[in-house]
Every structure is written in structure tokens, then in C-alpha cells.
Amino acid sequence: MDILDKTDIAILRILQENSHLTTKEVASRVNLSTTPVFERIRRLEESGYIKKYIALLDADKLNRGFNVYCCVKLQRLSHHIATNFTSVIKDIPEVIECYNISGEYDFLLKVCAPDMKYYREFILNVLGTIEGLGSLTSMFVMAEVKHELAIPL
Secondary structure: OOOOOHHHHHHHHHHHHOOOOOHHHHHHHHOOOHHHHHHHHHHHHHOOOOOOOOOOOOOOOOOOOEEEEEEEEEOOOOHHHHHHHHHHHHOOOOEEEEEEOOOOOOEEEEEEEOOHHHHHHHHHHOHHHOOOEEEEEEEEOOOOOOOOOOOOO
């Protein structure tokens, strides 16, 4: 692993807050000239500290603000069933996060939908058709209390 210094950490913090800033704007915030900051950012990208740059969209304005956490238990745990499940899940756009977890359930999904009716049809016609799915439990988000995407540095 590369060693990050204070300036690298500062650059990462700044870019997490606003990745739309120019290199010149980032440079002025870390008190360096543009060229070394450009080289540091390029190094951080190439070494995988910065995975990609995205625009954060408003799910409510796009009629996708009904969030559901769905706990999935497979019929039985086998390599074939788990591999098939993850392969299918990766291609379902409504599933915006998927984690293989320990405990009572095998997977935790975050599903983004327009409303309850849509989610019901999604469960019946999409998730419910996946081979090897045993059971699922849905938890509906009533209010978002905190939603941070930045990694604490």
C-alpha cells in the first residue's frame, strides 16, 4: 500500500466534498501549485484510492425515493447458488447496493423504487424468480436520518 501524506489526505477530503473542482481550485486549497496537485491526483487515481467520479442525483425528484433494505436468505448455501444469485443481482438496476453478510441472512440489498406498489411487483416478478432464493425480509425506510458517502479521513 502506498503511504499517503497530509496533502494526499487533504486532496482526498476536498475531492470527496466536491469532485467537480478544477485542479487549480484544489491546489489553492492545499497551498500547492497546480502541477504537483495534478500529479498527486493522477497517482491517487492510478493506485485506486479514487475509484471514479460521480454526480449525486436526487432520488425523490427522479421518482426513485422509496428505499427498501431487503434481507435475503438462500435456500441453501452453495457455491453455485451464491454465484448465480450475485450474477443475477448485478444486472438488476433497482438493486443499488448488495452485500454478502454473516448471520441469519446471506445478503443485504438496498432497493430503489418509486413506491410500494412497484416494490411489490418487483418482489414478485424479479427477486422472486431468482433460482435458489429461499426467503426475504423487507425493511422500508421511513426517514433518512444520515446519508454520508464520504469515507472519514
